[in-house]
Amino acid sequence: MDESAREAPNTPLMNAYREYSVPPAMSGSSKFITGAIAIASITIGSVYFSQCKAQHLIPYYLIISGISSLVIIFLTSLPCRDGGDPPQTSPAILALQGIVTLFHLVFFITGNVWIYSIYAPEYTNTTSEIYCHKGLYLYAFWITTLVYILLGITLLAGCCLLCTYCVCRAGTLRGVPG
Structure with a gap:
């Protein structure tokens, strides 16, 4: 088999994917903010662990989602340079990222059910069955x-960018400089 047969397909979408990179400052700041929120979630879930009779699983949700967020941050921050440009992440790390991200998504949906199903619990009467610590x-x-x-x-911005692209592309096809 020759080299060209083993290469990934050369399509516009794949080229855009290969050329896409997040600026380091944006990547670092988003990881820092996400990490801070994850640590706050773990802390709040731990401090108020048994203070939600209405839905005792909410502290678990905060703790586990915080931990899985930190794991995702860690996996996306692993040194992945193999000398190639752009740096390549190993298939094992990519698979682990996918599994943890899928778990995080499923757990997020589960947490939604736990949180929104008891909307407006009792905040003051600690003996009530629908009590949950306000914080x-x-x-x-x-x-x-x-x-x-x-x-x-994000979806709104994406739709705006897509519409802008389509308008510019249509103008270019008609010969109007865009």
Whole structure:
């Protein structure tokens, strides 16, 4: 088999994927913010571990999702230089990243059910069956809601970029400089 047969297909999408890179400052700052939120989640889940009778699994959700976020950060930060340009990540690390990310996604959906199913628990009467510590619940609620807000903003920005690209591309095809 010759070299060209073993190479990845040369399509526009694959070329864009190969050429895409996140600026180091953006990558580092997003990992720092995500790490800080993960550590805060672990801390809040641990401090208020048994203070949510309405849904005793919310502290578990915060702790486990915080840990899995830190594992994802660690796996994406591993030294992956093999001398090639751009640096290549080993298939084993990529598979592990995929498994942990899938677990994180499934656990996120499960946490949504736990959090939103008891919306507006009792914050003051600690003997109530629907009691949940206010700080614990509101942190879990707003961190989860923040993910949806950021997802919505990302999708909106992506749609705007796609529309802009389509308009510019259509203008270029018609001979109008874009």
